[in-house]
Amino acid sequence: MRRAAWLLVLAALYAACIAVVQPDLPRLWAGLPRLAHWLAGAFPPDFSGLPDLLRRAAETVAIATLGTSLAALLALPLALMAARPVAPIPALYHPARALLDALRGIDGFVFALIFVAAVGLGPFAGMLGVALHSAGSIAKLWSEALETADPAPVEAALSAGGSRAQAAAVILLPETLPQTLSALLYVWEFNIRASTVLGLVGAGGLGQELKNAVDLLDFARVLAILIIVIALVLAADRLSATLRRRLA
Amino acid sequence: MLETRRGLVLRGLDLSLSGQRVLHAVSLEVAPGEVVALEGPSGAGKTSLLRAAAGLLPCGGTILADGGHPALVFQQHALAGRLSAQENVLVGALGRLGFWRPALGLWPAAEVAAAEGCLARVGLAGLGDRRAAHLSGGQRQRVAIARALLQRARVLLADEPVASLDPKNAEAILTLLRHLAGQEGLAILVSLHQPDLARRFADRRLRIEGGRLWET
DSSP: HHHHHHHHHHHHHHHHHHHHHHHHHHHHHHHHHHHHHHHHOOOOOOTTTTHHHHHHHHHHHHHHHHHHHHHHHHHHHHHTTTTTTTOGGGGGGHHHHHHHHHHSSHHHHHHHHHHHHHOOOOOHHOOOOOOOHHHHHHHHHHHHHHSSSSSSHHHHHHHHTHHHHHHIIIIIIIHHHHHHHHHHHHHHHHHHHHHHTTGGGGGOOOHHHHHHHHHHHHHHHHHHHHHHHHHHHHHHHHHHHHHHHHHH | OOOOSSSEEEEEEEETTEEEEEEEEEEEEETTOEEEEEEEOOTTSSHHHHHHHHTSOOOEEEEETTSSSSSOOOOOOOOTSSHHHHHHHHGGGGGOOSHHHHHTTTOHHHHHHHHHHHHHHHHHHOTTSGGGGSSSSHHHHHHHHHHHHTTTSSSSEEEEETTOOOOHHHHHHHHHHHHHHHHEEEEEEEEOOOOHHHHHHHEEEEEEEEEEEEEE
Protein backbone atom coordinates (compact mmCIF):
# COMPACT_ATOMS: atom_id res chain seq x y z
CA MET A 1 0.00 0.00 0.00
CA ARG A 2 2.80 2.36 1.00
CA ARG A 3 4.80 1.38 -2.06
CA ALA A 4 1.80 2.04 -4.31
CA ALA A 5 1.41 5.49 -2.74
CA TRP A 6 5.06 6.29 -3.40
CA LEU A 7 4.77 5.14 -7.01
CA LEU A 8 1.72 7.35 -7.42
CA VAL A 9 3.60 10.38 -6.05
CA LEU A 10 6.53 9.64 -8.38
CA ALA A 11 4.21 9.30 -11.38
CA ALA A 12 2.53 12.63 -10.52
CA LEU A 13 5.95 14.29 -10.25
CA TYR A 14 6.99 13.02 -13.68
CA ALA A 15 3.65 14.03 -15.19
CA ALA A 16 4.11 17.58 -13.87
CA CYS A 17 7.70 17.76 -15.18
CA ILE A 18 6.64 16.51 -18.62
CA ALA A 19 3.81 19.05 -18.72
CA VAL A 20 6.32 21.85 -18.07
CA VAL A 21 9.17 20.70 -20.34
CA GLN A 22 6.96 19.35 -23.13
CA PRO A 23 9.50 16.94 -24.61
CA ASP A 24 8.87 16.75 -28.37
CA LEU A 25 10.49 13.74 -30.10
CA PRO A 26 9.33 14.72 -33.61
CA ARG A 27 11.09 18.10 -33.14
CA LEU A 28 14.28 16.32 -32.10
CA TRP A 29 13.92 13.99 -35.09
CA ALA A 30 13.50 16.95 -37.44
CA GLY A 31 16.57 18.66 -35.96
CA LEU A 32 18.86 15.64 -36.27
CA PRO A 33 19.81 16.18 -39.93
CA ARG A 34 20.81 19.76 -39.07
CA LEU A 35 23.00 18.48 -36.20
CA ALA A 36 24.55 15.86 -38.49
CA HIS A 37 25.25 18.55 -41.09
CA TRP A 38 26.98 20.75 -38.50
CA LEU A 39 28.94 17.79 -37.14
CA ALA A 40 30.14 16.91 -40.65
CA GLY A 41 31.15 20.54 -41.15
CA ALA A 42 33.14 20.50 -37.89
CA PHE A 43 35.83 18.28 -39.42
CA PRO A 44 38.65 19.01 -39.51
CA PRO A 45 38.62 21.21 -36.39
CA ASP A 46 39.82 24.75 -37.04
CA PHE A 47 42.85 25.49 -34.84
CA SER A 48 43.82 28.62 -36.75
CA GLY A 49 45.01 31.43 -34.50
CA LEU A 50 46.03 28.85 -31.90
CA PRO A 51 47.93 31.40 -29.75
CA ASP A 52 44.65 33.30 -29.28
CA LEU A 53 42.83 30.12 -28.25
CA LEU A 54 45.63 29.23 -25.83
CA ARG A 55 45.52 32.75 -24.37
CA ARG A 56 41.79 32.26 -23.78
CA ALA A 57 42.51 28.85 -22.21
CA ALA A 58 45.10 30.47 -19.92
CA GLU A 59 42.47 33.06 -19.03
CA THR A 60 40.12 30.25 -18.00
CA VAL A 61 42.79 28.69 -15.78
CA ALA A 62 43.61 32.12 -14.29
CA ILE A 63 39.93 32.85 -13.56
CA ALA A 64 39.57 29.50 -11.79
CA THR A 65 42.85 29.77 -9.89
CA LEU A 66 42.47 33.37 -8.69
CA GLY A 67 38.75 32.89 -8.07
CA THR A 68 39.37 29.77 -5.98
CA SER A 69 42.18 31.51 -4.03
CA LEU A 70 40.03 34.55 -3.26
CA ALA A 71 37.21 32.18 -2.31
CA ALA A 72 39.54 30.41 0.15
CA LEU A 73 40.38 33.74 1.83
CA LEU A 74 36.68 34.57 2.16
CA ALA A 75 35.86 31.01 3.26
CA LEU A 76 38.33 30.80 6.16
CA PRO A 77 36.53 33.16 8.59
CA LEU A 78 33.15 31.86 7.38
CA ALA A 79 34.17 28.23 7.98
CA LEU A 80 35.41 29.03 11.49
CA MET A 81 32.20 30.88 12.32
CA ALA A 82 30.13 28.00 10.93
CA ALA A 83 31.98 25.17 12.75
CA ARG A 84 30.32 24.40 16.07
CA PRO A 85 33.36 23.37 18.17
CA VAL A 86 35.35 26.53 17.42
CA ALA A 87 32.76 29.16 16.44
CA PRO A 88 34.19 32.21 18.24
CA ILE A 89 30.76 33.84 18.49
CA PRO A 90 28.18 31.04 18.91
CA ALA A 91 25.34 33.51 18.23
CA LEU A 92 26.72 33.96 14.68
CA TYR A 93 26.77 30.22 13.96
CA HIS A 94 23.35 30.08 12.26
CA PRO A 95 23.71 33.40 10.36
CA ALA A 96 27.14 32.24 9.09
CA ARG A 97 25.68 28.93 7.89
CA ALA A 98 22.78 30.74 6.22
CA LEU A 99 25.23 33.07 4.43
CA LEU A 100 27.35 30.23 3.09
CA ASP A 101 24.24 28.33 1.98
CA ALA A 102 23.11 31.45 0.12
CA LEU A 103 26.52 31.85 -1.57
CA ARG A 104 26.49 28.19 -2.57
CA GLY A 105 22.92 28.41 -3.78
CA ILE A 106 23.68 31.05 -6.40
CA ASP A 107 25.71 29.69 -9.30
CA GLY A 108 29.03 31.31 -10.24
CA PHE A 109 27.53 31.90 -13.69
CA VAL A 110 24.79 34.09 -12.17
CA PHE A 111 27.28 35.97 -9.99
CA ALA A 112 29.45 36.54 -13.10
CA LEU A 113 26.42 37.90 -14.96
CA ILE A 114 25.86 40.41 -12.15
CA PHE A 115 29.55 41.36 -11.98
CA VAL A 116 29.73 41.87 -15.76
CA ALA A 117 27.02 44.51 -15.27
CA ALA A 118 28.91 46.01 -12.32
CA VAL A 119 32.58 45.96 -13.40
CA GLY A 120 32.28 45.45 -17.17
CA LEU A 121 33.13 42.61 -19.56
CA GLY A 122 36.21 40.44 -19.08
CA PRO A 123 37.86 37.84 -16.88
CA PHE A 124 37.82 40.05 -13.77
CA ALA A 125 34.03 39.75 -13.58
CA GLY A 126 34.39 35.99 -14.08
CA MET A 127 36.90 35.70 -11.27
CA LEU A 128 34.62 37.59 -8.88
CA GLY A 129 31.70 35.35 -9.81
CA VAL A 130 33.72 32.18 -9.25
CA ALA A 131 35.08 33.54 -5.95
CA LEU A 132 31.70 34.36 -4.42
CA HIS A 133 30.03 31.08 -5.31
CA SER A 134 33.08 28.99 -4.34
CA ALA A 135 33.52 30.81 -1.00
CA GLY A 136 30.23 29.23 0.07
CA SER A 137 31.21 25.75 -1.16
CA ILE A 138 34.70 25.85 0.37
CA ALA A 139 33.43 27.24 3.70
CA LYS A 140 30.84 24.45 3.84
CA LEU A 141 33.42 21.70 3.16
CA TRP A 142 35.92 23.25 5.58
CA SER A 143 33.40 23.73 8.38
CA GLU A 144 32.42 20.06 8.02
CA ALA A 145 36.10 19.03 8.24
CA LEU A 146 36.49 21.19 11.36
CA GLU A 147 33.33 19.76 12.92
CA THR A 148 34.35 16.13 12.36
CA ALA A 149 37.93 16.61 13.64
CA ASP A 150 38.85 14.98 16.96
CA PRO A 151 37.60 17.43 19.62
CA ALA A 152 39.91 16.08 22.37
CA PRO A 153 43.05 18.15 21.53
CA VAL A 154 40.86 21.26 21.29
CA GLU A 155 39.44 20.53 24.71
CA ALA A 156 42.97 20.06 26.04
CA ALA A 157 43.91 23.50 24.67
CA LEU A 158 40.83 25.06 26.25
CA SER A 159 41.58 23.38 29.58
CA ALA A 160 45.12 24.82 29.36
CA GLY A 161 43.57 28.29 29.27
CA GLY A 162 43.67 28.74 25.48
CA SER A 163 40.90 30.54 23.61
CA ARG A 164 38.70 28.95 20.95
CA ALA A 165 40.41 31.07 18.30
CA GLN A 166 43.83 29.85 19.47
CA ALA A 167 42.63 26.25 19.49
CA ALA A 168 41.29 26.62 15.95
CA ALA A 169 44.49 28.17 14.60
CA VAL A 170 47.03 26.04 16.47
CA ILE A 171 45.29 22.66 16.45
CA LEU A 172 42.28 22.36 14.17
CA LEU A 173 43.66 24.02 11.04
CA PRO A 174 46.88 21.93 10.94
CA GLU A 175 44.98 18.78 11.94
CA THR A 176 42.46 19.15 9.12
CA LEU A 177 44.99 20.31 6.49
CA PRO A 178 44.73 17.14 4.33
CA GLN A 179 40.93 17.47 4.13
CA THR A 180 40.89 21.25 3.64
CA LEU A 181 43.55 21.21 0.91
CA SER A 182 41.82 18.32 -0.79
CA ALA A 183 38.52 20.25 -0.73
CA LEU A 184 40.27 23.30 -2.17
CA LEU A 185 41.76 21.29 -5.05
CA TYR A 186 38.38 19.72 -5.73
CA VAL A 187 36.73 23.16 -5.95
CA TRP A 188 39.56 24.46 -8.18
CA GLU A 189 39.10 21.52 -10.54
CA PHE A 190 35.35 22.19 -10.59
CA ASN A 191 36.02 25.89 -11.26
CA ILE A 192 38.21 25.10 -14.30
CA ARG A 193 35.19 23.30 -15.76
CA ALA A 194 32.79 26.07 -14.71
CA SER A 195 35.08 28.83 -16.03
CA THR A 196 35.00 27.42 -19.56
CA VAL A 197 31.41 28.65 -19.94
CA LEU A 198 31.73 32.01 -18.15
CA GLY A 199 32.60 33.63 -21.47
CA LEU A 200 29.00 33.07 -22.57
CA VAL A 201 28.04 36.01 -20.34
CA GLY A 202 31.07 38.04 -21.39
CA ALA A 203 33.17 37.11 -18.37
CA GLY A 204 36.30 36.03 -20.26
CA GLY A 205 37.99 32.72 -20.95
CA LEU A 206 37.40 30.09 -23.62
CA GLY A 207 33.64 30.50 -23.35
CA GLN A 208 33.95 33.87 -25.07
CA GLU A 209 35.56 32.23 -28.13
CA LEU A 210 32.97 29.46 -27.97
CA LYS A 211 30.11 31.94 -28.03
CA ASN A 212 31.62 33.82 -31.01
CA ALA A 213 32.06 30.56 -32.96
CA VAL A 214 28.50 29.35 -32.20
CA ASP A 215 27.06 32.74 -33.17
CA LEU A 216 28.87 32.47 -36.54
CA LEU A 217 27.81 28.80 -36.91
CA ASP A 218 31.54 28.06 -37.33
CA PHE A 219 31.44 24.44 -36.11
CA ALA A 220 35.03 23.59 -37.08
CA ARG A 221 36.04 26.32 -34.66
CA VAL A 222 33.54 25.08 -32.02
CA LEU A 223 35.06 21.60 -32.22
CA ALA A 224 38.62 22.98 -31.87
CA ILE A 225 37.54 24.90 -28.74
CA LEU A 226 35.75 21.88 -27.28
CA ILE A 227 38.89 19.76 -27.78
CA ILE A 228 40.91 22.36 -25.86
CA VAL A 229 38.25 22.48 -23.10
CA ILE A 230 38.31 18.69 -22.73
CA ALA A 231 42.13 18.62 -22.64
CA LEU A 232 42.16 21.39 -20.03
CA VAL A 233 39.53 19.77 -17.83
CA LEU A 234 41.22 16.35 -18.04
CA ALA A 235 44.61 17.86 -17.16
CA ALA A 236 43.14 19.73 -14.16
CA ASP A 237 41.30 16.58 -13.13
CA ARG A 238 44.46 14.44 -13.24
CA LEU A 239 46.61 17.05 -11.46
CA SER A 240 44.04 17.54 -8.71
CA ALA A 241 43.53 13.79 -8.26
CA THR A 242 47.30 13.19 -8.02
CA LEU A 243 47.78 15.97 -5.46
CA ARG A 244 44.78 14.83 -3.43
CA ARG A 245 46.08 11.26 -3.39
CA ARG A 246 49.39 12.52 -2.00
CA LEU A 247 47.60 14.46 0.73
CA ALA A 248 45.55 11.47 1.86
CA MET B 1 39.47 29.07 41.37
CA LEU B 2 41.33 30.37 44.44
CA GLU B 3 44.99 29.82 45.23
CA THR B 4 46.08 27.87 48.25
CA ARG B 5 49.38 26.55 49.56
CA ARG B 6 47.80 23.23 50.37
CA GLY B 7 47.84 21.46 47.02
CA LEU B 8 44.27 20.75 45.97
CA VAL B 9 41.23 21.35 48.15
CA LEU B 10 37.73 20.54 46.92
CA ARG B 11 34.78 21.48 49.14
CA GLY B 12 31.22 20.34 48.53
CA LEU B 13 31.42 19.87 44.78
CA ASP B 14 27.94 19.42 43.32
CA LEU B 15 27.38 18.64 39.66
CA SER B 16 24.35 17.77 37.57
CA LEU B 17 24.54 16.78 33.90
CA SER B 18 21.36 16.64 31.78
CA GLY B 19 19.25 16.82 34.94
CA GLN B 20 21.11 13.88 36.51
CA ARG B 21 23.05 14.47 39.72
CA VAL B 22 26.58 13.11 39.12
CA LEU B 23 28.49 14.57 42.10
CA HIS B 24 27.03 14.84 45.62
CA ALA B 25 28.91 17.36 47.80
CA VAL B 26 32.31 15.84 47.06
CA SER B 27 35.11 17.11 49.31
CA LEU B 28 38.73 16.02 49.22
CA GLU B 29 42.27 17.26 49.72
CA VAL B 30 45.52 16.34 48.01
CA ALA B 31 48.66 17.67 49.69
CA PRO B 32 51.71 18.89 47.74
CA GLY B 33 53.91 15.87 47.00
CA GLU B 34 51.01 13.45 47.45
CA VAL B 35 49.53 11.03 44.91
CA VAL B 36 45.89 10.21 45.55
CA ALA B 37 44.16 7.47 43.55
CA LEU B 38 40.52 7.83 42.62
CA GLU B 39 38.82 4.48 42.08
CA GLY B 40 35.34 3.36 41.23
CA PRO B 41 33.27 1.57 38.60
CA SER B 42 32.60 3.07 35.17
CA GLY B 43 30.02 5.84 35.38
CA ALA B 44 30.70 6.42 39.08
CA GLY B 45 31.73 10.02 38.48
CA LYS B 46 35.55 9.82 38.30
CA THR B 47 35.87 11.67 35.00
CA SER B 48 33.17 14.18 35.96
CA LEU B 49 34.94 14.95 39.24
CA LEU B 50 38.30 15.48 37.50
CA ARG B 51 36.78 17.61 34.75
CA ALA B 52 34.86 19.68 37.25
CA ALA B 53 38.02 20.19 39.33
CA ALA B 54 39.87 21.23 36.13
CA GLY B 55 37.21 23.85 35.44
CA LEU B 56 35.87 22.12 32.31
CA LEU B 57 32.43 21.52 33.87
CA PRO B 58 30.72 24.30 35.79
CA CYS B 59 29.81 23.00 39.25
CA GLY B 60 28.76 24.11 42.70
CA GLY B 61 31.21 24.13 45.61
CA THR B 62 34.72 25.43 46.16
CA ILE B 63 37.91 24.52 44.30
CA LEU B 64 41.18 25.71 45.84
CA ALA B 65 44.34 24.87 43.91
CA ASP B 66 47.99 25.58 44.50
CA GLY B 67 49.35 27.43 41.43
CA GLY B 68 45.93 28.78 40.39
CA HIS B 69 44.53 26.21 38.00
CA PRO B 70 44.92 22.41 38.02
CA ALA B 71 46.16 20.83 34.78
CA LEU B 72 44.26 17.87 33.38
CA VAL B 73 45.88 14.85 31.70
CA PHE B 74 43.20 13.32 29.48
CA GLN B 75 42.33 9.64 29.28
CA GLN B 76 43.23 9.25 25.60
CA HIS B 77 46.13 11.76 25.77
CA ALA B 78 44.19 14.21 23.49
CA LEU B 79 47.19 15.08 21.31
CA ALA B 80 47.02 16.59 17.83
CA GLY B 81 48.50 13.81 15.68
CA ARG B 82 49.91 15.97 12.89
CA LEU B 83 51.66 18.34 15.30
CA SER B 84 55.11 17.56 16.69
CA ALA B 85 55.56 16.47 20.29
CA GLN B 86 57.01 19.90 21.07
CA GLU B 87 54.07 21.75 19.48
CA ASN B 88 51.66 19.61 21.47
CA VAL B 89 53.50 20.51 24.68
CA LEU B 90 53.45 24.20 23.69
CA VAL B 91 49.64 24.03 23.68
CA GLY B 92 50.06 24.07 27.48
CA ALA B 93 51.39 27.65 27.20
CA LEU B 94 48.42 29.01 25.19
CA GLY B 95 46.77 30.49 28.28
CA ARG B 96 49.56 33.04 28.71
CA LEU B 97 50.14 33.84 25.01
CA GLY B 98 48.24 36.01 22.54
CA PHE B 99 46.67 34.81 19.30
CA TRP B 100 49.06 35.62 16.46
CA ARG B 101 52.40 34.17 17.54
CA PRO B 102 51.05 30.65 18.24
CA ALA B 103 48.76 30.87 15.19
CA LEU B 104 51.76 31.59 12.94
CA GLY B 105 53.92 28.99 14.68
CA LEU B 106 56.21 31.76 16.05
CA TRP B 107 56.38 30.49 19.63
CA PRO B 108 58.47 32.59 22.05
CA ALA B 109 61.97 31.11 22.46
CA ALA B 110 61.53 30.93 26.25
CA GLU B 111 58.38 28.80 25.85
CA VAL B 112 60.09 26.52 23.33
CA ALA B 113 62.95 26.02 25.77
CA ALA B 114 60.45 25.39 28.57
CA ALA B 115 58.59 22.86 26.39
CA GLU B 116 61.85 21.01 25.69
CA GLY B 117 62.53 21.09 29.43
CA CYS B 118 59.12 19.52 30.12
CA LEU B 119 59.77 16.82 27.49
CA ALA B 120 63.09 16.06 29.22
CA ARG B 121 61.31 15.85 32.60
CA VAL B 122 59.01 13.15 31.25
CA GLY B 123 61.91 11.26 29.64
CA LEU B 124 61.38 12.35 26.03
CA ALA B 125 64.44 14.57 25.51
CA GLY B 126 65.34 14.72 21.81
CA LEU B 127 61.92 13.59 20.56
CA GLY B 128 60.39 17.08 20.31
CA ASP B 129 60.42 17.12 16.50
CA ARG B 130 58.61 13.82 16.10
CA ARG B 131 54.96 13.91 15.05
CA ALA B 132 52.63 12.84 17.82
CA ALA B 133 50.99 10.31 15.49
CA HIS B 134 54.38 8.58 15.14
CA LEU B 135 54.91 8.12 18.88
CA SER B 136 54.05 4.98 20.87
CA GLY B 137 51.11 4.97 23.29
CA GLY B 138 53.38 5.41 26.32
CA GLN B 139 55.28 8.24 24.66
CA ARG B 140 52.03 10.03 23.77
CA GLN B 141 50.89 9.89 27.38
CA ARG B 142 54.25 11.36 28.43
CA VAL B 143 53.77 14.21 25.94
CA ALA B 144 50.32 14.82 27.44
CA ILE B 145 51.90 15.01 30.90
CA ALA B 146 54.60 17.39 29.57
CA ARG B 147 51.81 19.59 28.17
CA ALA B 148 50.20 19.67 31.60
CA LEU B 149 53.58 20.54 33.18
CA LEU B 150 54.05 23.50 30.81
CA GLN B 151 50.86 24.98 32.26
CA ARG B 152 53.02 25.55 35.35
CA ALA B 153 50.30 23.98 37.45
CA ARG B 154 51.14 22.69 40.93
CA VAL B 155 48.18 20.31 40.78
CA LEU B 156 47.88 17.52 38.20
CA LEU B 157 44.60 15.74 37.56
CA ALA B 158 45.03 12.57 35.51
CA ASP B 159 41.96 10.81 34.08
CA GLU B 160 42.84 7.11 33.75
CA PRO B 161 46.21 7.94 32.21
CA VAL B 162 47.19 4.28 31.88
CA ALA B 163 43.87 2.83 30.68
CA SER B 164 45.09 2.30 27.12
CA LEU B 165 48.66 1.20 27.97
CA ASP B 166 50.28 -2.19 28.40
CA PRO B 167 51.36 -3.12 31.98
CA LYS B 168 54.99 -2.09 31.44
CA ASN B 169 54.11 1.35 30.06
CA ALA B 170 51.39 1.78 32.70
CA GLU B 171 53.96 1.26 35.45
CA ALA B 172 56.40 3.63 33.78
CA ILE B 173 53.79 6.41 33.56
CA LEU B 174 52.74 5.95 37.20
CA THR B 175 56.40 5.91 38.26
CA LEU B 176 56.78 9.22 36.42
CA LEU B 177 53.75 10.72 38.23
CA ARG B 178 55.14 9.46 41.57
CA HIS B 179 58.46 11.07 40.71
CA LEU B 180 56.81 14.41 39.82
CA ALA B 181 54.99 14.38 43.17
CA GLY B 182 58.03 13.30 45.19
CA GLN B 183 60.70 15.40 43.53
CA GLU B 184 58.76 18.47 42.43
CA GLY B 185 56.08 18.60 45.09
CA LEU B 186 53.11 18.41 42.72
CA ALA B 187 49.75 17.38 44.15
CA ILE B 188 48.39 14.59 41.94
CA LEU B 189 44.87 13.17 41.79
CA VAL B 190 44.73 10.21 39.43
CA SER B 191 41.78 8.02 38.52
CA LEU B 192 42.69 4.35 38.08
CA HIS B 193 40.84 1.21 37.15
CA GLN B 194 43.45 -1.23 38.46
CA PRO B 195 43.38 -1.64 42.28
CA ASP B 196 46.89 -3.21 42.36
CA LEU B 197 48.41 -0.18 40.64
CA ALA B 198 46.51 2.15 43.00
CA ARG B 199 47.87 0.21 45.99
CA ARG B 200 51.44 0.39 44.74
CA PHE B 201 51.63 3.95 43.46
CA ALA B 202 49.20 6.03 45.53
CA ASP B 203 49.72 7.45 49.01
CA ARG B 204 45.98 7.36 49.59
CA ARG B 205 43.01 5.79 47.82
CA LEU B 206 39.56 7.28 47.46
CA ARG B 207 36.55 5.47 46.10
CA ILE B 208 33.73 7.17 44.26
CA GLU B 209 30.38 5.49 43.68
CA GLY B 210 27.16 7.10 42.53
CA GLY B 211 28.85 10.51 42.76
CA ARG B 212 29.72 10.08 46.47
CA LEU B 213 33.25 9.80 47.80
CA TRP B 214 34.59 7.26 50.33
CA GLU B 215 38.08 6.91 51.77
CA THR B 216 39.40 3.31 51.40
